[in-house]
Amino acid sequence: MENVAITGMGVISSIGSNFDEVNRNFHAGHVAVQAAPWAGDEGLDYAWVSLINDFEPEQWMDQRVITGSDPFTWYAVAAAVQAVEDSGLTDLDPRRTAVIMGSALGGCQSVADAQHGLDTEGPDGVSRKLQLQAWNNMGAAHIALRWDLHGPMLTLSTACASAHDAIGTAARMIEAGIVDVAITGASDSGRSKLQIFSMGKYGMFSQQPDPYKACMPFDVNRTGVMPGEGAGVLVLERADRARARGATIHGRVRGYGSLADAYHPSSPEPNGKWEQVAMEDALADAGMEADAVDALFAHGTATTVGDIAEAKAINRLFAGRGDPLPVASVKGHLGHTAGGAGVFSLFGGMASMKANAVIPNAGTKDVDPIVEFHAVINEPHETKVETIQVNAFGFGGQNASMIVTQD
Known part of the structure; x- marks a missing residue:
């Protein structure tokens, strides 16, 4: 693969809401960790998580999108806006631009909330927009809606490889000449209490009392996973096209x-x-x-x-x-x-x-x-x-x- 350039990057995460901020915090060794709101429930004494605390969806989308979608979609749209702005592309060709996103969990918290509403209030407690909130393809859908795009739109759900498979699929489309540009990446929300409890029962959670030891990759004393959340989005395009328009190429x-x-x-x-x-x-x-x-x-x-x-x-x-x-x-x-x-x-x-x-x-x-x-x-x-x-x-x-x- 030779001709696939990265010209845009956008990110919403617990350690930063743009690439420059994330870059600084990576190099500083910063750890974003906090006790989960449900820490202590069901024996999860040390439920450390890495959640996004300062995200304001109103900065990125209108109220109709906010109320009709799950946080994983909010993150995807916000990261995509950043990535497109970073790319300098102002005239996306609707038929030659793909949206290829990944998500493992989709709107699973929206499903849990709906089940709680059903249990406590009956059918009136279930939002008529549940499917629009829950389905994994809604991150990609709202990105396509944002720019009125009519090219290929796919959502890859391959567990923790979802982002790679989305980006790889997008790169293949560009390499094959199917599209010139792709908005691609992945998004998930880490606020599902059901998911957290399942991980705890599976023995995946760190039980470290010290939050800064909650996740220690390749450490001999490692004790497990710290759940996180967020979205990362790239703009990929043909490298020859990017050079011709004088774009900054972050990599290939x-x-x-x-x-x-x-x-x-x-x-x-x-x-x-x-x-x-x-x-x-x-x-x-x-x-x-x-x-x-x-x-x-x-x-x-x-x-x-x-x-x-x-x-x-x-x-x-x-x-x-x-x-x-x-x-x-x-x-x-x-x-x-x-x-x-x-x-x-x-x-x-x-x-x-x-x-x-x-x-x-x-x-x-x-x-x-x-x-x-x-x-x-x-x-x-x-x-x-x-x-x-x-x-x-x-x-x-x-x-x-x-x-x-x-x-």
């Missing part, structure tokens, strides 16, 4: 691999076999060897099974390098953003690329001895960063990886 999508682990509904193959193959597929798509990668941005959930499988895959693929590969996960900064995980990891890579310094794994202090790469901790690691690899692995055996380079 060069390779994408996506495959099924087919091992277990919630656990990866223990040796990371198929995670490694997904990474190899992305490199092959880019026409690169592993030694071309300057830094890797891991899925890195801080769960034992997840970290160990991914570490083994990275160890094998990048064995024999003169200098150990710098690796970082953004989940210690802003939690696990579900379907958005991949695009937030990509933003961590873009932040590192812009500074030639790999951001640190926030929260991580004592790196697991199984790690043979350079898990960056405490402060950014200064090094040339021109080519990055970004991983996103999800429940159901969703394995995806992406290669992004400077222009």
Whole structure:
């Protein structure tokens, strides 16, 4: 893949509501963490989360959109507005612009709220707009509505690989000449109490009393996931077209691999076999060897099974390098953003690329001895960063990886 440029970036997250702010907080090792509103319920004594506290949807959309949609849609629209503005595109061709978004959870909190309304008030307690609030495609739908777009519109729901699969699909459409521009990324809200309780019962939650140890990717003392939320959106376009109009090119999508682990509904193959193959597929798509990668941005959930499988895959693929590969996960900064995980990891890579310094794994202090790469901790690691690899692995055996380079 040669001709797919990133010309716009937009983000709504717990560590910033634009890319510049997120960039600064990544490099500063900032951790956005708080006790969940329901902490202590049902035995979840230390329910640490990374939620967005200062988002005002009125700044981004009118009241009709707000009342007729779920927060995951609000975040998607706001991030898309930023990305389109950043791209400098003021005349999107309605038939040559795609909207390809991802979401793992959609409006699940809206469904829970409707069920509560039904239980307490009967049918009058259920909004007539529930389907418009709940369905996963509504983030993409409202983006298309915003710019009156009539090109391909798709929503990918591949668990925590949703963003990667959306961006990869969009890049393929541009590469194939189906569209010239794509608005793409992913969005999820982390405010579903049902989802949080399920994660707690599954043993995924960190039970650390110290909030700043709630998520420690690749740390020998890691104890689990910190849920997060938000949206990340890119504008992709043909690189030749972007150069011709004098656009700022933040980077290029060069390779994408996506495959099924087919091992277990919630656990990866223990040796990371198929995670490694997904990474190899992305490199092959880019026409690169592993030694071309300057830094890797891991899925890195801080769960034992997840970290160990991914570490083994990275160890094998990048064995024999003169200098150990710098690796970082953004989940210690802003939690696990579900379907958005991949695009937030990509933003961590873009932040590192812009500074030639790999951001640190926030929260991580004592790196697991199984790690043979350079898990960056405490402060950014200064090094040339021109080519990055970004991983996103999800429940159901969703394995995806992406290669992004400077222009």
